[in-house]
Amino acid sequence: MDSCILVEQKDGIGYLTLNRPEQRNPLSVTMMTELTEALRAFGADGAVATVVIRAEGKVFSAGHDLSELVDRTLDDERAIFGVCTELMETIQRIPQPVLASVQGPAVAAGCQLVATCDLAVAAPRAVFGTPGVKIGLFCSTPMVAVSRAIGRKRAMQLLLTGATIDAETAADWGLINEVVAADALAERTAELAAAIANASSSTLRIGKQAFYQQIDLPQAAAYEQMGEVMATNAMTCDAQEGMHAFLEKRPPVWQGR
Template sequence: MNDGVRIEIDPKTGIGTILLDRPDQRNPLSTNMMRAVTTTLRDMADDERVRVVVLRASGPVFSAGHDLSEMIDRTIEDERVVFDVCTEMMDTVQAIPQPVIAAVQGPAIAAGCQLAASCDLVVASKAAVFGTPGVRIGLFCSTPMVAVTRAVGRKRAMQMLLTGETIDADTAADWGLVNIVVAPEDLESRTRELAVKIAASSPLTLAIGKQAFYRQIDLPQDEAYKLMAETMAANAVTCDAQEGMTAFLEKRTPVWKNE
């Protein structure tokens, strides 16, 4: 794509890769790039070859955040477009049926940190750092705050937001922003290993589970149990669930039909 996004689909593994590819500019999330990512995510959502999506970036920086050149001397209507496009992209990451794994090789800053936090899973290189430093340039990271707070909790999010300081990959893992921290040279292989493991499950079951997770996460416990009991009952009568349970009892590998 000419919007700073490259795409690769491996039908053998079921992995679809989205690559942010403006390394010379530190992969800024311009409106064109964000729209391209959103469109690609939706295309992959409808592609039966794709069971897991990996979001990567080229160069030493995952993403430095919004393209600030788009935000100088603009009207409030123009600024709203930037953040509406951003919100749509973040929502789409969680709305598509396939799990999305961020492979973070370097700094993920401001909206770049938001993008990583919005992904279902994050594998980070030890060279990665995460931060929401907008306060230092007079633009509080209010939209990144939504995703980051849900990942790390109130006090830790406020620390990042108010100080603008970055945290390293190990701290990000300890705080719940990152799942796995690896040596830089192992990032690609470890991410692929995780994606392949996930892709081995029924696509339908993964889609049901991902949607259910985000539906229940902020509900009171009694409402969550009620909704999830019904979700699990509906899941249990699908062909793939019946096949999976039967295969387990028969001690064989299940054959998924995605139905």
């Protein structure tokens, strides 16, 4: 069977493309496993500065493959959602920033995937939602990422009604970063990825890890831990180089350490 995803690398950007457009790019166990493995491979590749997750066809992802969830044992169900959790945690665990480039609807676990990525850009025809309540399967795992992205009340609105929101609303709510014309989506995504890639790879790694470390901590604990992170960051070669370059009014030369 052909791979569920396309993997390519160009100009320091790793691209992962969901490639089951006829089935609306469902997050089957196979697709989720392939995504996780590819993300780990990019994560270990020093030549990759950023990663983009995108999709073929009209739909970004319709969520889990429901055919895998019917007539299964409890252990089967646990295993499937365990694979999903591992994918989402891998996105935030690898050192490179991960961008979602959303050309069409992203619902249920597809919405979770977008919410989990570090940044997201969408075309106007994209819509977002967690419609599981309509089929008796509450979107409890998507809720984890979505509620952290848009807050309690807005997340509950999506979860309890199963309704979708358009791309402009998603941007306003903080689920995605921006909306761009469909014919400019690929260019804008690459532009954003390239802008991030201009930074020191070691600084990006430190910053991404620190962000997720502090985001759910009480303020006092966050300041205590991030003060230590920033102090140790300041001692790195790239931080010293960057500060010297700024003071000397010249471009920095990163070493990745």
